[in-house]
Amino acid sequence: MANNDLLKWVTSDVDFYELLGIAFENCSESELRRAYRKTALKYHPDKVGKNFDPEKYELFQAANDVLSDPELKAKYDGHRQAKLQRQRANELFEGKRRQMKEDLEARERGGATAGVKRSREDDEMQQELRKLAEEGRKRRAARASMMAETASSPAPVPRKEATQEPVKEPVEEPTKEGSAAITEDQPEEDEIERLERRIREAEQAKAKRKAEKKARKSGIFVPSDSPAVPEAGLKMADRDTFTPIKRPDIFKGPKADEKPSASPKFSFSPSTPKKNDFAATMARLRAAEKQRIEEDILQKEAAETVK
Known part of the structure; x- marks a missing residue:
């Protein structure tokens, strides 16, 4: 081929x-x-x-x-x-x-x-989310009631005399709904009490200085820490003849009738504090504490939502 x-x-x-x-x-x-x-x-x-x-x-x-x-x-x-x-x-x-x-x-x-399992898991997740949301609403309601009770409680009245002991504020019994929240926020309440105690001590020290200054102006200086003479122990004749001891003025500052050579940098005038200053200070403290508690609540809820 x-x-x-x-x-x-x-x-x-x-x-x-x-x-x-x-x-x-x-x-x-x-x-x-x-x-x-x-x-x-x-x-x-x-x-x-x-x-x-x-x-x-x-x-x-x-x-x-x-x-x-x-x-x-x-x-x-x-x-x-x-x-x-x-x-x-x-x-x-x-x-x-x-x-x-x-x-x-x-x-x-x-x-x-897998679709059946996924739908079942989605249902369980939705139920868990609803449960967490309900618990969050209950906690917010309890904390709101607690803050309302704290804001509505009466402020302590400032004392006129420095020797008087401060009157303790009445402690209200916590409600059933807010008992858990009060237990959790006990450190905040302790902080408020500490601030109130410091304010009262400052007011007492200021009143003590006012009394001593007034005594120095009148020429009779009786220190507050000196033992007081009981009135029951004095007789009627002794009361008539009793004269207070005038101590020498050892302070170098100007007297009441003298004019200062220069204007002082700091003023401790008795007209500065008023009766409403303490109440206003306490109101500001409570408002600041309330705002801080609200911010803490929002942060905790945001953290729980992310989890």
Whole structure:
């Protein structure tokens, strides 16, 4: 068969090696002749007789001629190798596509049960959020009632005399709703009491200084820490003849009838404090404490919401 006639078989899809029954790696001239003689028994007309198939015999002869020619064999091998690569790529692609399809179907099957579990978890989460919100509202109501009671409690009245003991404020019994909040805010109440005690001590010290200054102006200086003379122990005659002891003025400052050489930098005038100053100070303290407690409550609620 001429080479021009064999060119059409170079691009054939038939595997000539398989047709001749020879391996691609062992295709030598001797192996090719041996395989040709062995395979000719299946297709030669003298061997098969009336079962002769012309197309099969022509294909058999073309396979032998192509593989016998080195140039045609090289072209056929290149075409055959490219075909095998395409076939393997298709098989690999089909395998991946089949795997993807199976994974998708498995996810769809698992998604049905996962959807039920997810909906159940969402319901439980919603219930927990509602429970936390209800507890937060109860705490806010208890703290609001506690702050209202603290703001409405009467302020202590400032004392006129420094020797009198401060009167303790009446302590109101906490309500059932605010008992838990009062227990939590006990440090804030202790701080308020400490501030009130310091204010009362400052007022007492100021009143003491006023009394001593007034005594110095009148010429009679009786220190507050000196023991007082009981009136019950004095007789009527002793009261008439009793004169207070005038102590020397050891202070270097100007007297009441003298004019100071220069204006003092600090003034301790008795007209500065008023009766309403203490109440106003306490009101400001309570307002500041109330604002601080509200800010603490908002911060705690924000932290609980984030959790």
